[in-house]
Amino acid sequence: MKLRIYMILTKTKVEGPGARFCIWVQGCPIHCSGCGAKETWNFEAGELLEVDEIFSMIRNTRDIEGVTFLGGEPFEQASALYELAAMIKGIGLTVLTFTGYTYEYILKADKKEWNDLLSVTDLLIDGPFQEDKFDLSRPWVGSSNQNYRFLTDAYKHLENNLSSIPNKVEVRLHKNGTVFINGTGDFNNIKKRLKNLEEGE
Numbered sequence: 001m002k003l004r005i006y007m008i009l010t011k012t013k014v015e016g017p018g019a020r021f022c023i024w025v026q027g028c029p030i031h032c033s034g035c036g037a038k039e040t041w042n043f044e045a046g047e048l049l050e051v052d053e054i055f056s057m058i059r060n061t062r063d064i065e066g067v068t069f070l071g072g073e074p075f076e077q078a079s080a081l082y083e084l085a086a087m088i089k090g091i092g093l094t095v096l097t098f099t100g101y102t103y104e105y106i107l108k109a110d111k112k113e114w115n116d117l118l119s120v121t122d123l124l125i126d127g128p129f130q131e132d133k134f135d136l137s138r139p140w141v142g143s144s145n146q147n148y149r150f151l152t153d154a155y156k157h158l159e160n161n162l163s164s165i166p167n168k169v170e171v172r173l174h175k176n177g178t179v180f181i182n183g184t185g186d187f188n189n190i191k192k193r194l195k196n197l198e199e200g201e
Ligand code: SF4
Pocket: 028, 029, 030, 031, 032, 035, 036, 037, 038, 040, 071, 072, 073, 099, 100, 101, 128, 129
């Protein structure tokens, strides 16, 4: 089975608890106003990779505690992510899945592939980004409507300690002069400031 991918980071410390392999899937139908990742919306863009190939990259990455799925919309590729997540859990790593759908919506839909993905997710962070509820006081999320669902015991210990975990961004400067920033922050503002710097303002 193949996954349509926007990007992979083999190790990051700002997309969930601890050091994580991170997969941004390509394609999102939700189109939140103020989304900082519009380049992930198009379902035709990105790159198709075999689940086995991605799993092999994960297995060969040292010192990670888990894998994060974000996007794009992970539940739009739930079957392939379920297959991958089952292998990830098999080698003792955790799975964090982000979704722009609400948990209630997913449960009500009662789709087999969505339930399957839930069954291999340790921590689900659900709900669309809402610009008018912009709030960076909690880790890994950008608006106050988003929720943390501790679906297994793996991260239960964080449930009452979330506010003590700071939000961070990582900045990668590439040889070709491009800059990649990930994590949780005011991305639209950061992009605007970088553009101003580029234009020498
Ligand atoms: S669900 Fe995520 S990727 Fe999709 S539009 Fe909303 S913020 Fe952007």
